[in-house]
Amino acid sequence: MGIFHLAFLIVLAPLLAGCLTSSEQLAARNEERCAARGLKPNSEAYSDCMAALESQRERRMDMRRQEMLERSNAPAAMTR
Numbered sequence: 001m002g003i004f005h006l007a008f009l010i011v012l013a014p015l016l017a018g019c020l021t022s023s024e025q026l027a028a029r030n031e032e033r034c035a036a037r038g039l040k041p042n043s044e045a046y047s048d049c050m051a052a053l054e055s056q057r058e059r060r061m062d063m064r065r066q067e068m069l070e071r072s073n074a075p076a077a078m079t080r
Helices: 003-017 023-036 044-072
Strands: none
Touching (some): 023 044
16 A cells, blocks of 8 residues: 555545444434334334345445445556
8 A cells, every 4th residue: 555545544534434423323314214204113114114224325335335445446547
């Protein structure tokens, strides 16, 4: 890893930390979304909704991680 990559990570880390959401906040937001759809807590449909939202979030995170990996492996001329 070059000095540029290290410096980039040092600058990026604090910025990303401010974007992170706690698991409690994520769960509360998902609960609000499922309730807004008219689903009742402790019902099978509500549980399915919660699981689907978490699965969607995990897929988005995986896609972002993959994009970051692809960008970090791109030749320098392509990243400019």
